[in-house]
Amino acid sequence: MADGPAERVERAESFVRQLYSRGSEEIWAPAAPTYATLAERIGATGVSYAALGLFSTSEQERTPTGDVARHDLAEGAAQCAFTLAAVPTEQEAGAVDVVAQGIVAALSKDTLNDVQWLDLPCGPAVSCVTWREYQLGPEVTATAEPAAFVTAEMQVHVPFPTGPFTAVFTLVTASIDHWSQFVDMMGGILQTVSFTDPAEALTE
Numbered sequence: 001m002a003d004g005p006a007e008r009v010e011r012a013e014s015f016v017r018q019l020y021s022r023g024s025e026e027i028w029a030p031a032a033p034t035y036a037t038l039a040e041r042i043g044a045t046g047v048s049y050a051a052l053g054l055f056s057t058s059e060q061e062r063t064p065t066g067d068v069a070r071h072d073l074a075e076g077a078a079q080c081a082f083t084l085a086a087v088p089t090e091q092e093a094g095a096v097d098v099v100a101q102g103i104v105a106a107l108s109k110d111t112l113n114d115v116q117w118l119d120l121p122c123g124p125a126v127s128c129v130t131w132r133e134y135q136l137g138p139e140v141t142a143t144a145e146p147a148a149f150v151t152a153e154m155q156v157h158v159p160f161p162t163g164p165f166t167a168v169f170t171l172v173t174a175s176i177d178h179w180s181q182f183v184d185m186m187g188g189i190l191q192t193v194s195f196t197d198p199a200e201a202l203t204e
Helices: 005-019 025-044 096-107 176-190 198-203
Strands: 047-056 059-062 068-071 077-088 114-120 123-136 147-159 165-173
Touching (some): 025 047, 047 176, 077 176, 096 114, 147 176
Antiparallel strands (some): 047 077, 077 165, 123 147, 147 165
């Protein structure tokens, strides 16, 4: 998330052109302000990074000649939303274990939450996975029939060892058939988390 409104507007304009790469000004012009406004609202909640992931689910295989063969019947896209926020928490520097234990206790009160302790390279963290089912009315479904809409969310809380904040990584998707791949992606991101200034690390 950019620091100022002007830069957020600029990034929103760039984002919609990438998201709707085959679009035109007719699509980009109204979409950009929508995402810029969304960025303002997200930023006000403490989110410092937000992304929308779109991934092709087309199955591919190599032909005997080495060319890629695409199975058209399997074509589609999987989508997820990812955010990162720094949330103020009452803690002393270095008391990450105590904070993590408190997060486990708080999240475990909801029986729908699957709460797990994580040991990351940067220190202790807490993972919370929640599945939700929503009932959609016939007026918004393609078949004009009531349908269930299921989403899965993984939220990982990582206490700062340097001060009174907790980093909260959140990934949400309705593409539940690809949940395991999204979990792997989140795991890869978490392995890179560090509270050491890269510039300081180079001088050591």
